[in-house]
Amino acid sequence: AQSVTQLGSHVSVSEGALVLLRCNYSSSVPPYLFWYVQYPNQGLQLLLKYTSAATLVKGINGFEAEFKKSETSFHLTKPSAHMSDAAEYFCAVSVVQAGTALIFGKGTTLSVSS
Amino acid sequence: GAVVSQHPSWVICKSGTSVKIECRSLDFQATTMFWYRQFPKQSLMLMATSNEGSKATYEQGVEKDKFLINHASLTLSTLTVTSAHPEDSSFYICSARNRLQTGAGYTFGSGTRLTVV
Numbered sequence: 001a002q003s004v005t006q007l008g009s010h011v012s013v014s015e016g017a018l019v020l021l022r023c024n025y026s027s028s029v030p031p032y033l034f035w036y037v038q039y040p041n042q043g044l045q046l047l048l049k050y051t052s053a054a055t056l057v058k059g060i061n062g063f064e065a066e067f068k069k070s071e072t073s074f075h076l077t078k079p080s081a082h083m084s085d086a087a088e089y090f091c092a093v094s095v096v097q098a099g100t101a102l103i104f105g106k107g108t109t110l111s112v113s114s
Numbered sequence: 115g116a117v118v119s120q121h122p123s124w125v126i127c128k129s130g131t132s133v134k135i136e137c138r139s140l141d142f143q144a145t146t147m148f149w150y151r152q153f154p155k156q157s158l159m160l161m162a163t164s165n166e167g168s169k170a171t172y173e174q175g176v177e178k179d180k181f182l183i184n185h186a187s188l189t190l191s192t193l194t195v196t197s198a199h200p201e202d203s204s205f206y207i208c209s210a211r212n213r214l215q216t217g218a219g220y221t222f223g224s225g226t227r228l229t230v231v
Binding site: 041099102103 | 145156158159165227
C-alpha cells in the first residue's frame, strides 16, 4: 500500500520568502507523486507531478518539487511567496497499475503575510 | 485538456431524502472513476473506485448501501447518497482516470458541497 505524510499541518511565511512544504512517501513499488492546491470551497488544481522521468519537476505558478528516492521525499518549494499562494496544499501518491486511486496526505495550510 | 464536469456544485437536501451527484468526462473516456469525501479542513478520503460496467469497490468503513455508485458508461459515473442525514454533509469530489493515458492521468471534478438539514 502507498501513503504520504505531510510534515507540518500549517506553514506561515512572509511575502517574498521561500516556501517549503514537506512530503514523504511510502510505496512498495515505484510511485507517482503529485502536489495539488485547493482554495476554499473549490476543487483541486494540479501543481505538478512526478512520473519517473526527471527528478526535479517544475510546475505551475513557480512551484517545483524534487523526487529524492533515498529520502523518500517529494518536497514542494517556491522561491518567493505571493499572497495568492495562501491555500491548502495536498501531496498525493499513486502507482502505475491501472485502477489505482490517488492517496492524499492530510494537507498543509500555507499562510502568507505581507 | 481533460475535463471532468461534476454536478451539482452544491446541494441542500432534507434529512431522509436522496441526492445524486454526477461526474462526466467531457473529452475522454474514463476507465476508472474515484469518489472522495472531504470534511472541513481535512484531507480527501477515498470512498470507492468504480470501473465502467462493473460494481464499485468500496473502501473499508464506507457503506455501499448508503453511497450508491453507478458507472454505466465510459463518460459518466454517479454517486447517490441515500437517506441522507446531517452527518453526510460534506464535500464530495470525483476523479477520472483516462483510459488512453496510463499512469498519471487523473482529472478531478470541481466538487459538490452537500448540506443535509
